[in-house]
Amino acid sequence: MDTHREVLAGLLLVLAMTAILNVPASAIKLPPYVTACSRSDPKLNECVLQNGRNAIPIVIKGDPKYRVPKLNPMVIPELQLQQGTGSVGLNITWKNAEIHGIKDTEFLDVDMNVEKRHIKMHFFLPKVSITGAYTATGRVLLLPVTGSGPSNITVENMKISYDIDWNLVKKANGKEYLDVTNPMLTLLDLGHLSMKFERIFNGDKLLGDNLNTFLNENWKDLAKEFGPGVADAIGQVFGLVLKNICDLVPYDNVLKP
Numbered sequence: 001m002d003t004h005r006e007v008l009a010g011l012l013l014v015l016a017m018t019a020i021l022n023v024p025a026s027a028i029k030l031p032p033y034v035t036a037c038s039r040s041d042p043k044l045n046e047c048v049l050q051n052g053r054n055a056i057p058i059v060i061k062g063d064p065k066y067r068v069p070k071l072n073p074m075v076i077p078e079l080q081l082q083q084g085t086g087s088v089g090l091n092i093t094w095k096n097a098e099i100h101g102i103k104d105t106e107f108l109d110v111d112m113n114v115e116k117r118h119i120k121m122h123f124f125l126p127k128v129s130i131t132g133a134y135t136a137t138g139r140v141l142l143l144p145v146t147g148s149g150p151s152n153i154t155v156e157n158m159k160i161s162y163d164i165d166w167n168l169v170k171k172a173n174g175k176e177y178l179d180v181t182n183p184m185l186t187l188l189d190l191g192h193l194s195m196k197f198e199r200i201f202n203g204d205k206l207l208g209d210n211l212n213t214f215l216n217e218n219w220k221d222l223a224k225e226f227g228p229g230v231a232d233a234i235g236q237v238f239g240l241v242l243k244n245i246c247d248l249v250p251y252d253n254v255l256k257p
Contacts, residue, residue, distance in 0.1 A: 034051060035047075039255040039256065039257065044114070045110050052110070059071070072100070072103040073102075077095070078094070078097075079097045080093050080094075081230075088218075090139075090145065092151075094130070094151070095132070095133060099128065099129070099130055108159075114255070117167065117168075118163065119166075122162075122188075123162070124160075125157075125158045125159075129155075130152070132151065136197065140215075145211070147199050151197045157190065157191025159187075160188060162185050164180050167179040176252070177247065177250060178249075190227045193219040193222060193223040193227060194216055195216060195219070195226075
């Protein structure tokens with residue numbers, strides 16, 4: 001699940017970095033909904049946390065001026081999830097999947113160590129859903145599974161911690177920029193996982209209903225892989241946004257001296 005953990009960096013970082021990143025990629029001035037924090041402030045954590053909480057509801061709506069896409073819902077052009085343990089082995093692909101529920105993300109706390117160039121953040125996501133047309137192949141209880149149609153995967157009460165390190169890279173303009181390294185995601189808790197796949201056995205309703213019942217009755221086992229997979233989906237677009245910002249915004253504008 002390392003790939004899932006790395007990609008999840010997107011969600012966690014962009015939600016938090018709306019507080020930490022004080023200048024958007026294409027502008028010098030701060031957006032009106034973000035207040036700068038100073039890395040020498042003894043209450044830096046409190047500043048970042050408060051700014052993040054204030055900015056998230058606005059950032060979720062999107063801001064073309066600062067290259068922030070609309071995030072409610074967020075559209076993923078292609079998404080793949082795999083479940084390959086125990087009695088279930090499924091490969092599921094979505095085209096233009098929609099991610100709903102990011103707007104309700106709660107930024108719980110942050111611990112930033114500027115000297116060690118390390119940050120730990122905690123987030124709580126009450127409810128996140130993936131909807132859209134899927135294609136699936138695999139097996140369940142030795143039965144071959146092939147199907148395509150509408151679907152919904154919903155995770156509830158997910159708590160996550162996320163750690164990153166950063167380096168500073170000097171560019172040709174003489175200014176230093178953030179280079180994020182060593183992302184590590186820990187899924188701390190997942191309250192519930194529910195799934196519904198229509199036409200999962202190529203339209204055989206009886207088999208499809210039985211499969212959906214089986215999947216939902218065994219959600220705790222499936223959540224070990226589908227849970228991080230949902231986080232993976234959320235992170236794909238956010239990771240690109242973060243990279244753009246860090247590539248273009250000087251460090252001294254990200255965190256003031």
